[in-house]
Amino acid sequence: MTTFYCPNCWREVSEQxxxxxxxxxxxxxxxxxxxxxDKLIAALRHKEPMTPVRAAWIxxxxxxxxxxxxxxxxxxxxxxxxxxESAVEALGKIGGTTASDTVRAATHHSSxxxxxxxxxxxxxxxxxxxLRADQ
Ligand SMILES: [Zn+2]
Numbered sequence: 001m002t003t004f005y006c007p008n009c010w011r012e013v014s015e016q017x018x019x020x021x022x023x024x025x026x027x028x029x030x031x032x033x034x035x036x037x038d039k040l041i042a043a044l045r046h047k048e049p050m051t052p053v054r055a056a057w058i059x060x061x062x063x064x065x066x067x068x069x070x071x072x073x074x075x076x077x078x079x080x081x082x083x084x085e086s087a088v089e090a091l092g093k094i095g096g097t098t099a100s101d102t103v104r105a106a107t108h109h110s111s112x113x114x115x116x117x118x119x120x121x122x123x124x125x126x127x128x129x130x131l132r133a134d135q
Contacts, residue, residue: 007031007039010054037062041070044087053086060090068094072102081111088114092121095130 006013006020006027013020018028031039043055044067056074059067067090074087088106091099103125106118125131 005054005058007036009048010040010043010051010058037064037066040064041067044070044074049080049083052083056083056086056090060086060093063094065094065096068096068098072098075102075106081109081114084109084111084114085117088118088121092125095125100125100131 002015004013004015004017005011006017006023006025008020008025008027009023011020011022013022013027018026020027037059040055040059040062041064044052044059046052046055052074056071059071071087071091071094075084075091078084078087084106088103091102100122103118103121106114107122109115109118122131
């Protein structure tokens with residue numbers, strides 16, 4: 001079963017919904033997959049603080065390589081530790097050199113919750129053999 005998300009607020013909506021019950025946006029027209037990814041990446045800069053957190057989570061679940069630069073920027077520069085944590089988590093799921101370098105850098109973040117999350121992700125990646133032994 002596919003989970004549907006409102007392309008405005010990125011909360012879960014039912015497949016049949018035509019109006020988002022959360023933000024009341026008309027969602028009767030389904031967006032294409034390419035637009036969907038772009039909208040998710042754009043939502044990382046949304047003003048409502050939980051929207052970027054949700055967008056980062058969905059991008060991670062979808063393993064969106066295209067989102068790595070935007071997520072990396074957030075992980076390195078954003079001030080909200082919740083958002084940084086979700087970006088780091090998403091990068092851990094997407095994987096690759098840039099993503100894992102960013103997760104590694106996040107183990108030195110000023111926020112404890114980000115450091116703990118980054119260490120958990122690295123441990124998880126290492127246990128799956130996804131990190132090089134010399135790093
Ligand atoms: Zn909505």
